[in-house]
Amino acid sequence: MAPLNEDQLENIRNERKIQIMRAALKVFAANGFKLTKISLIAKEAGISHGLVYHYFKSKEEVLHESLEWAMELNETKKYLNELSEMAISPLEKIHNFTKFALSSSKYESSDIFRIIQHLEHTEDVPSHILEFTKNVGMMYVEFFIPIFIEGQEAGEIIQENPEELVGLFLTIISGVMADDPDYWHENMDHKISIFLRMITTR
Amino acid sequence: MAPLNEDQLENIRNERKIQIMRAALKVFAANGFKLTKISLIAKEAGISHGLVYHYFKSKEEVLHESLEWAMELNETKKYLNELSEMAISPLEKIHNFTKFALSSSKYESSDIFRIIQHLEHTEDVPSHILEFTKNVGMMYVEFFIPIFIEGQEAGEIIQENPEELVGLFLTIISGVMADDPDYWHENMDHKISIFLRMITTR
Amino acid sequence: MAPLNEDQLENIRNERKIQIMRAALKVFAANGFKLTKISLIAKEAGISHGLVYHYFKSKEEVLHESLEWAMELNETKKYLNELSEMAISPLEKIHNFTKFALSSSKYESSDIFRIIQHLEHTEDVPSHILEFTKNVGMMYVEFFIPIFIEGQEAGEIIQENPEELVGLFLTIISGVMADDPDYWHENMDHKISIFLRMITTR
Amino acid sequence: MAPLNEDQLENIRNERKIQIMRAALKVFAANGFKLTKISLIAKEAGISHGLVYHYFKSKEEVLHESLEWAMELNETKKYLNELSEMAISPLEKIHNFTKFALSSSKYESSDIFRIIQHLEHTEDVPSHILEFTKNVGMMYVEFFIPIFIEGQEAGEIIQENPEELVGLFLTIISGVMADDPDYWHENMDHKISIFLRMITTR
DNA sequence: CATGAATGAGCCTTCATTCAT
DNA sequence: TATGAATGAAGGCTCATTCAT
Numbered sequence A, B, C, D: 001m002a003p004l005n006e007d008q009l010e011n012i013r014n015e016r017k018i019q020i021m022r023a024a025l026k027v028f029a030a031n032g033f034k035l036t037k038i039s040l041i042a043k044e045a046g047i048s049h050g051l052v053y054h055y056f057k058s059k060e061e062v063l064h065e066s067l068e069w070a071m072e073l074n075e076t077k078k079y080l081n082e083l084s085e086m087a088i089s090p091l092e093k094i095h096n097f098t099k100f101a102l103s104s105s106k107y108e109s110s111d112i113f114r115i116i117q118h119l120e121h122t123e124d125v126p127s128h129i130l131e132f133t134k135n136v137g138m139m140y141v142e143f144f145i146p147i148f149i150e151g152q153e154a155g156e157i158i159q160e161n162p163e164e165l166v167g168l169f170l171t172i173i174s175g176v177m178a179d180d181p182d183y184w185h186e187n188m189d190h191k192i193s194i195f196l197r198m199i200t201t202r
Numbered sequence E: 001c002a003t004g005a006a007t008g009a010g011c012c013t014t015c016a017t018t019c020a021t
Numbered sequence F: 001t002a003t004g005a006a007t008g009a010a011g012g013c014t015c016a017t018t019c020a021t
Helices: A006-035 A038-045 A049-055 A059-072 A075-085 A090-102 A109-120 A127-153 A162-179 A181-185 A188-196 B006-035 B038-045 B049-055 B059-072 B075-085 B090-102 B109-120 B127-153 B162-179 B181-185 B188-196 C006-035 C038-045 C049-055 C059-072 C075-085 C090-102 C109-120 C127-153 C162-179 C181-185 C188-196 D006-035 D038-045 D049-055 D059-072 D075-085 D090-102 D109-120 D127-153 D162-179 D181-185 D188-196
Strands: none
Touching: A006 A038, A006 A049, A006 A059, A006 A109, A006 B006, A038 A049, A038 A059, A059 A109, A059 A127, A075 A090, A075 A109, A075 A127, A090 A109, A090 A127, A090 A162, A090 A188, A109 A127, A109 A162, A127 A162, A162 B162, A162 B188, A181 A188, A188 B162, B006 B038, B006 B049, B006 B059, B006 B109, B038 B049, B038 B059, B059 B075, B059 B109, B059 B127, B075 B090, B075 B127, B090 B109, B090 B127, B090 B162, B090 B188, B109 B127, B109 B162, B127 B162, B181 B188, C006 C038, C006 C049, C006 C059, C006 C109, C006 D006, C038 C049, C038 C059, C059 C075, C059 C109, C059 C127, C075 C090, C075 C109, C075 C127, C090 C109, C090 C127, C090 C162, C090 C188, C109 C127, C109 C162, C127 C162, C162 C181, C162 D162, C162 D188, C181 C188, C188 D162, D006 D038, D006 D049, D006 D059, D006 D109, D038 D049, D038 D059, D059 D109, D059 D127, D075 D090, D075 D109, D075 D127, D090 D109, D090 D127, D090 D162, D090 D188, D109 D127, D109 D162, D127 D162, D181 D188
């Protein structure tokens, strides 16, 4: 019989890669890079460990490609774009984002967050991955600074150095996300409101 | 030379254990349980890795005993006691504590925090250690609830469910501690002030 | 289009096998058995690695059949036949052969040589392959003994036990072939002449 | 009880390293670098595979250090020195050397030869090892050129470019050593005499 | 008590081989 | 017949743990 045609193969390849990357993001997020066993990713993806190496040439590359895929595809980016165009106040945007960030695992987004957390506390991260993490961090900072400024102009946000404020905000968010995402699920809006009091005028 | 008497031997033994545990706390805090190599603890303690096994029967026991020792000895407990008797307002106490928590490694205290963070995100933690972590968490909660209530009575702290407030406060603190302790060093008081706005009245 | 008839199919099948075997000989010669990857043979043959297993049931069989094919087909045998009928002196025949042996890869012949070299230094070679190598060796010995005797009778070759002489000659040739075929390309005739002084009368 | 004193430890370490390197030379010589399993070296040395990594940080380093040790210690070097001072004719020196080279495994020397043979036919040899092999080859060339010239002046050796002659001689020797050292054991002197006819005058 | 030599389980990675299409 | 996806055995290397000295 004739072999599969190219489209079919391409499809399978992509399916599999995505399947693996999805699993990888989950497992990396839970365990960090070093403690993540390829065998676990494979199990999570429902395949043999050998197959992982059919699609990626090393554990490191699984990580890298998974991160890139997740960012590209990225729900977060899309979300940020949508968010910036919503007709709501800056503070509401911030609230909305916080909620998004803390409602883990709905999308891969929070996995990325957690993975980057891990990486930032890890030695010997390969430079191309390190760079990746920096870029992601930068993206958030750059996204929020104008919003914070706007919020300050609108009188919603306290008059402190906006960069410092954004830094503080994101530091705490990311610390908290890496920590216990479950904690937030209950009563989320209320908790977030309290949390955001730290930057609001009243 | 006369042989050492039993007390002296006991002392040496204890010195050594403490030496090891101190090192262990530091290294566990930095790397988590699994990624911590016995050899690193030994190096940090300035002894050979074999010796660790004279004092502890496994890596797990090193962790467990180190945690217990740290809590017993505990700077944190002492510190909390002192804190509760200081003649300062509840809010100032909270500020003071936050500062203490974030000024890492001055005491073993923050190591404990970070270790517990790690453990809480780890699977297969042996039950006796898990229990330990719960107790520590509880201790903080119980310590802070009265202070928060006092603060509410004094009008310094917002009128929300004190347990919820304490929970939120500690969750964030611990998330942030596990994240990037260095971030806070600069301009610490100012950052903490902003952070605490989330619970203060205006 | 009409389907291919059986002969044609058979032909295609044979073409493919030959294509693979030719590639296999080359790659085996370059790397030895164990270090030769099926994927490399496939790439060299311009086919997928899976296809190799349609024609051969294992790597070992690829080796075996390739060797047999090469011997059957055999350029070497043909060459030896031609050689024996050339109207040149025994010594010239030997010179000619040496040249043939050292001018690698023109024919598959030198590949066989090199492969057999490899095999002789390898443990756990399956007996049917081992036997094969012995036969090949034997063939050469039997071919050259009469020529050496003739050379002795003609006074061109020194009066030593011809079997010993042939053994020495072939041992060195094969050692040298396995070693560095490139070395000989430059100035080949001259080098060979010197080399052959070892058996010539003057 | 007190731990071993430094000398004792140093001794054990050295013993073991030598034990491993000796085994390594043997196994590398037999199989080449890639096909040599650390576990085989360990077995040959009568130790566990893990221990190898106590003394060397990688397979590559086992090879490198083993080669360096063998050259340093080196029987060959010593032998060459002695040889150059013997009161025998240049040709006799060459004969003597050939004999030495082919009486394998008496010393590690022939292992080195064989290993270097392997390496020269291998891709991706790390540069520091490659350099090593070059140096060794150079050593022989430089040692023999004056002897060949002397032999030519004494009328024992044919008047050909000495470098070419030495090159040919060493190429064949090394090819042959790598090939079948056993072949030569029987009747060695006689075989060597014939072989050397290739460079001798009549 | 103290050292570090020694062991072996376990993880990453490669590659022969099988199999669905 | 042809492809390449999929599997799993095996080998390099690390590290917790044991043990002789």
